[in-house]
Amino acid sequence: MHVFQPVLAEEDAWLYDFASKTQAQAMKYNLPGYVLVFVRKGEPAKIITYGVTENFGDKIDRNTVFRLASVSKTFAGVLMAKKVAEDQLSWQTPLLEIVPEYGFNRLDPNPITLGHLLSQSSGYIPNAYDNLIEANYSLKRVLRQLAKLEPLCSPGKCYTYQNALFGVLEDYYTNQKSSYADELRKGIFQPLKMPHASTGKKGLQSSSKWAKPHIAITRSKWRESKVQDDYYRYGPAAGVNASIEDMAIWVRAMLGEYPEVISGQIIDTVTSEKIKTTREMRRRDWRRFLKDAHYGLGWRIYDFNGHKLNYHGGWVKGYRADVSFAPDEEVGYAMLMNAESNLINSFTAKFWQAYFEEAEEVKQK
Template sequence: MKTKIALLLTIVLVINANAQEIDFGKFDNYVKKSMRDFNIPGLAIGVIQNGDIVFQQGYGVSMVGEDQRISTNSMFGIASLSKGFTAASVGMLVEEGKLNWDDKVTKHLPNWKLSDPIVTNMMTIEDLLCHRSGLKTFDGDLLWYGSNYSREEIITRIQYLPLSYEFRNGFGYQNIMFITAGEVIAKVSGMSWDKFVDTRILNPLGMTQTISSITKYKENTKIAYPHLKRKPQELLNYDNSGATAALNSNVVDMMTWTKFWLNEGIHHGDTLLKASTVRKIFSVQNPLNVSNFDATIGTHFKGYGFGWFLMDYNGKKVVHHGGGLPGYITKVVLVPEENMGVVILTNDMSSICTALMYRLLDEAFGEAKRDWSKDFSSYSKRSDSLSTVKMNKQDQERKAETTPTLPLESYVGTYTDKFYGNATISIEGKGKKAKLKIVLEPAKALFTATCDHWENDSFVFKFNDEFLPRGFANFKLEGAKISGFNIDLPNPDFHFSNLNFVKQ
């Protein structure tokens, strides 16, 4: 009898050790402190444990300079959190027998191509969903960012971008492949990706406020407007990003989405996705390296499933994904064995979502309360400082005494990059006030700028897009004529270095 009691007591103690009660009063204060650390305008967060919403709160303002407060109903662009909806959509079609995970992409999109015909013919639906195509992280994103290209044209133009690593032997976070998956869903289901998600996921789950386009916002919609360093930005239309980043939602709806996954695809007794499909989606399809940082916090494995990142933390499997668009950073975190989920939505650029994720995991697992906000905000400040140092160095090394090789009129014309499309160079002003003007035609609202001479045949400019730093148009000569130009605009998100504009 004593043995049985001791065993029972041990089990109870283990359960209690695993399922810590979070002090949300203290956590509320920590969120407020974190917002000061990162200096962001607004945030909404929700936490679910054992099927119950245990914390749900909005903080800050929807727009700096305005009075409207962030609430749990405030709408954010959730960006790459859309990928989980795409993975679920594919899973549903597989369960219906309309798709197979290992179907070749060309079976459903016969005209689709990558630059390598062998990879084109081998690429499967699974490959589209786990970032192993051979294209680098964010390669091709200029095709959809602010552009007038349709989803169909985006996935057609990607064939002109060379692969960077061996197919299925690396990781390159690929938005274009998810847009392609969305087009497969449309072809197989007979309805657009947006309509499929709406019909098969959002409506059954009662996620009535989640939409796939800002054009669906109503006059009374509470919008958390995007910000860049606390400066309000206009809403951008990302409809053409479709299955990779188009959704807009709020904490209330995303709590329902989180509960759906924790319930292994069941909502109010209805099975929308089989448990076996959920397990497949949450299984490592593409392993990732464990960084030095990961190792110091006790993470032993990392990988990508279908539309979700996977890792371990304090002995628990953590399923998570972040989303980022200029002015928005978001995150969803699931700990299935603890029946715990977290949603964090913000309307500025920072790593606060990751800091709050680790803080909540520590709270839930009973770990020492590291000040993740302080650590991550210091990393961000260090990065900003390095960017300033780099810019100052460029200024110091500039050969300001040089002049363009040719008169400005010689630089004027239409230039074409086969992958991206046309750019036009014209002259603004007259005489000594004359300057070159650059316009990238597919995204002219964002990518238009007046250029100042920098050195030799290089001109410095700042696009209309406040998200991007300054850049340089470097013109090339063949003999006594301008033959083309390229753009030097280093940034982690949009790869202008892939573009080579040739004068027509």
Template sequence: MRTLAIALGLTLAVGAPVQAQQAAATPPPIRIDDTMAPLAKPVPDAAQLAEFDAFVEGVRKQFEVPGIAVAIVQDGKIVMERGYGVRELGKPAKVDEHTMFAIASNTKAFTAAALNMLQDEGKLATTDRVIDHLPWFRMSDAYVTREMRIRDLLSHRSGLSLGAGDLLYWPTTTYTTREVAERLKDVPLTGGFREQYAYDNILFGVAQLVVEAASGQSFKQFLSSRVFQPLGMTETRYNSDDLKAGDNVATGHAKFDFKDLKPVGLTSWRNVSGAGGLYSSVHDLAKWMNVQLAGGVYAGSGDAAKRLFSDARQREMWTMLTPIPVGKPAVPELAPVVPNYSGYGQGWSLSDYAGHKLAWHTGGWPGQVSRLTLVPGRKLGVIVLTSAELGVAFNAVTYRALDMMLDREGNDWLKAYAAAYAKSQADADTSWQKHLAARAANSTPSLALAKYAGTYRDPWYGDVVIKSSAKGLEMQFSKTAELLGDIEHWQHDSFIVRWRDRSLNADAFVNFALDADGKIREMRMQPVSPLTDFSFDFQDLRLAPVPVK
């Protein structure tokens, strides 16, 4: 769930799902109707599809997206599925409907479905306590540990802060899935249990362990045998580790230092795959959307129908558990479609557009972001996969597709999202200028640089090591190979660590606090840029020096 994409989606709810605040030319109807009659013209004609193709190409050009894939389904049929652009910059292979992308947090709906399938079989209930299935499970509060239910794992209302614990697996770490879950006991709660929405990933890793305990299968085996094979999803992989030689797969692209667009390497969430591990194509995800829109039915009809899950479980997954406050749009161009309501169910965001209920989700990954949107009352689904880190791109394409299928006109989504993107860049520039203005550039550290070197330990992450190098000081997160960076002085006892992997866009302030005797008491960190992905939750670390024995 790379959430730089979400930040650039320029919508107001926090979390990997982008809370859309898009604009419409005409006010939406007041009624929210999930059982509306089919459209008079449910399938766009050749001219409309040609206009849509031109629009997607315009989005690619405006936002520098190397590759985009789109599929639209309605009434159980594929309206269109196609690719645009190339799989990797500088190479000729084209994106098509079979090209696999990282779908990141769109994986969460698969995790929710797995648990609800097990409920259909009587192996669990989503109202069961987590400790009834995982007796070793612990949160940092005894009451929350005792009362946490399975559906709480899926609904972002645990009391954890935004993205809490993400550094345990983001970027890729050496912790196992069980070790990540066990470290939850030391991740502090900053809100009340079931009090408010705060997006997390770590509890979906716990959810996949519940699937394993209840089913007797690994999570990978369960998804393969119970979901992918029945639906014929042959172009879906459990995570990047399962990509095969010759696979038709897109390469992610990031703007290194927020400037130069380049390909990025593969990332794997092998330890929290239930939160965002899957790779898939729009061709396969069209099948997934159709089974969702059919209430769990994927073949046959009547008594002969084959089901992935029951209609009751479908309704449960799309029932709001966590309300999300509806905020103001990022720019005026997005104002007309601020939703009437917003919330989260089990692995699904829930809101409305133009009088229609939506069930949707987004996904963010290094160099790849996506959005899957369902309009249940119209049996309509749209999936947009992209190979760059801009939520503005998938939002613009999604709402253009919805307008085409809902017979709406007058919305200039490219203009609206270009304005939103420009504002996000301007806000980031303003933030940096404020830091520069507040800096005492001529100040010096309180201690000799060598005194800042040592091992610092956080209760939930573990060790971060600072040591002297030929260039000065360098920092290494002990469980995260990619988090290796060089430290430069900023002011007083504050420094900046600049990661050697410049695609991360996650440089951080490093602040040391001294005790009365001039010894280091604590080290704290915070991202430099507001555009940094929230999964770099440096601010949650409480790093204390480890005494030298």
């Protein structure tokens, strides 16, 4: 049930092999559906689709919309880098100035800044109050709780991954008589002409075709689930929806094909190493390839067997997503799935293994 668009050329035999093996695994574990795209700068995107939107539903195609989950953070990093480039904010702006009502480390001489937020180096315990997000506490209540936390380390000194803290940006734009969704639409979606990209539950469900979420009963049995509101209320962390057509455009933008919207300087800024992420080195399916790992500004930066790879993954109930690009090779990849399957970790790692091995063979000819 996979479709290659356009037809793969002879030199893409490695991609066909990867796609075939991926489909075989998907069939073995009864995955509802997925889409993936391979982009080489300046060339047509190669999109592969598999499965259906729901039981007895439509076939998934290039226009089917999925939740991006934490891949949304890549958009937040770029949007904030654009705001900094426009002198609307600074990476050194303290959260206390951005949302003063919460009193974030008011008496600390080393305040948490916008840069710390986007680089996941606030110092708070990792995933602080994700449980409150999932319990549907209000955004303001969660931010008040966060502001009272004692940090594990000084801001900028250790990697501490967050979701709830990204609510600062949601609240900030509400206070500015705007919204984060509007800023993202005006700053990225519209100028890049992303045809199906949106934010929020309403944005997903008003799409002409969207993939329903599926949760695991066993490793190879899936049950359709309801779309959850919880993380949607933290749009910068996990609120974006997109089709694989949109993701092809996003990857192209990160490869520098739309400099009038996202400059090379902004790309360099968000993919510059800010904090070491030692834990990533132990990722199953990835650890044999990774030589180093850092977080930038909304993007992870990996040393994948000597190649720079910028990456982010996402997971919310019923969905998984990955996006990545190798700037030196000028290629990128994304995968969206309407099932919360860990197979996506293996798929993405194996994609890059296959790509770099093929690239090395070509260089040696």
